[in-house]
Amino acid sequence: MDNPQEDEQMAEIRNELQTNGCAAAAAMIQTYLDEQDNVQLNIAITGESGSGKSTFVNAFRGIRNSDKERAAPTGVKETTKDFTPYPHPNYPNVTLWDLPGIGTTNFPADKYLKLVEFERYDFFIIISADRFRENDVKLAEEIQKMKKKFYFVRSKIDHNIHDERETRGSEFNGEETLKEIREDCIQGLKGRVQSPQVFLVASRKLHLYDFRLLEKTLQEELPAHKRDALLLALPNVSIEIIIQKKEALQARIKYLAIMSALGAAVPVLGLSFAADMAMMVTTIRKYQATFGLDKESLQRLAQTVRKPLDEIRAVMTSPLAGNEISKDLIIKILCSSMIELSLMAAEEGSRCIPFLGIPAAMGLSFVSTYKSLNMFLDMLAEDAQKVFEKALGLNTAV
Template sequence: MERELAVEVEAAIKASGASTFEEAQEKAKQEFEELCHVTLNIAVTGGTGAGKSSFVNAIRGVKEGDEERAAPTDVVECTKTPTMYPHPTMPNVNIWDLPGIGTEKFQTKKYIKDVNLDNYDFFLILTCTRLTEHDIMLAKEIRKNKKNFYFVRTKIDQDVKSEKRKGKAEEQTLSVIRQDLKEKLNDFPSAQIFLVSSWKLDKFDFHEMMCVLEKDLPEKKQDALTLSLPVYSIEILKKKYKAFKRGIWAQASASGAVGAAPLPGVSAAFDVTTISAFLTKVYYSFGLDDTSMKQLSDRVGKPIPADFKHSKLVKAIASKSVTALQVELTGFIVAEAIESALRFIPIAGSVAGAGMSFWSTYLALRKGLDELFTVSKKMLEMAKLK
């Protein structure tokens, strides 16, 4: 594995355009700072009853009924003003629940003025039936402001279930709905249309939609979107893993020794605090906390065995005790990483300037990331999510 990591680091240096390890580190620090401060504002809008609040809760990975974090849902319009819901574990990602358009209280022209289209990175225009003239007018205004927008047909699971009772196959139902929406969008020949269910993110067009949204975003905002998504498939888990893997290089470069006080038996060059913070973020993004696991269990309709909780690293993070986590890191990751770093430095000798501090932190972050990925993948396999 040491040789593989040496190749990774050399590739990272080459990709950065730097000629030395020190220059690449400095650039990585700057990029890491930018990543930490980048913001992503997603607007969810549409007609009354389109399922906006349920959708907002779903993409934030928040269970409806969570009084502290969930967007309120009801059969009538609940949202009176643009309401921001910060992501529970990615505070720089904000989901905006906008008021329903076209109601007596929210006429289109006034609506457009009140919500201030410039505030958002892109718009998701939701409907649960047919697109209305208000939806079309809103899309035209968004286009005038040169913002991206996407049409989202919600509650597809209900339509499929209803039509199945009439003898219609799922694909036939989806085809009819998709064609009906396209016919209403003559003014938008290249419009993106997605059919989704807020209750079954692993089905229909949700994954395809997120891939398109990510591709259309500026590069520095793509990871923010990926890391904020709930874990609904092994494929999205792998995308999160790759995003965090890219962040390891920047994190190890940004941390260095930073003068962190070592734990007993831990090299002063080893930044345990940085590693604890990073792996805790991974833990929540990978859906390993109790709340996320309960939601996964509810979604698939069966209990998820707790075998994966035998992981010492998962137990340490779940304890929410910084001291306990740091002690566990000492036994689980740190000692092995330092030993690996001692073997690693001669192998990576061509990477000038790479000292114990960088390698030990880098290796510990990678080992912890791999452990959490393995645990989360096992959990998804237990849930029979591909």
């Protein structure tokens, strides 16, 4: 499918190349990629005290509640005394703000939005552990007036399901229970909130219930330039998210390949290869973190699902699995892939050809970088799917 924004960007790069040369065009591409990586997304998480705001913030960021350094503090008492930013560990441009409960002494309902600096946030998630209260409705009404998006999340659904199963025994019906909870919440909001949507979420089990529907809704309703920022920061709670992440990362490869080609225009033997290797190390490390396959992310996942780390790692089959991404590792893998290696060798050799050497080297550099990064991305996306299936499974039954 054609992307008008990408077509426009490519036209600008082409014009810069023709007008100001390779170095200027490469600088333009780098600026564009940096802008993509630094799109700011601020998500406000609010609701009454004890609703599970902090646990949701931690789960979204892939941080355990027990992580004393980075986790939002949780507890049965009101633990959020101020509005506190919690940047995503791998994508610091995405920040979740743990807001104090509305209606507390320091944050009365009628002054709440002003006190928490309303304009800062791209959208609000209003969380409740049971029915949404009067203060939640008042907040939603004020957000509506300000023309910003908000979403109701009914938290701790796994607790409700457990309690209902214990109470009803053989008469328990999971789907009916979820339907009853959702309808009960919606009925309490009708008449004051336009077309209320309520998402049922268990923060410790985001792969179940409505979190996938919530993230899909957020992506659809966010401005286009912020969708990738959200997507890449999302936890891997479904195969669909992993595939979408792969597609988003894949769309950027052509820009990196063009930069590689422009670098190959410099008539210095070995310089382009060295630059490409440095770029690949940085890019593949980003892929690894995005898919949650870096060492720290895998350790957190193992702790969360209570499975041995070695058991989760065992399903990863790519040569990148379990290894620190380095120049030596990349060269070793490329050596086993003769197509990529031969293209890189041909690129360096082509520089010796009179007149046509540099253009040929540029073309080969583009192809080798494009094919190599796609190969590494495929490897990691496949490993991510295997890890997801091993850790969480595909069973969404309640």
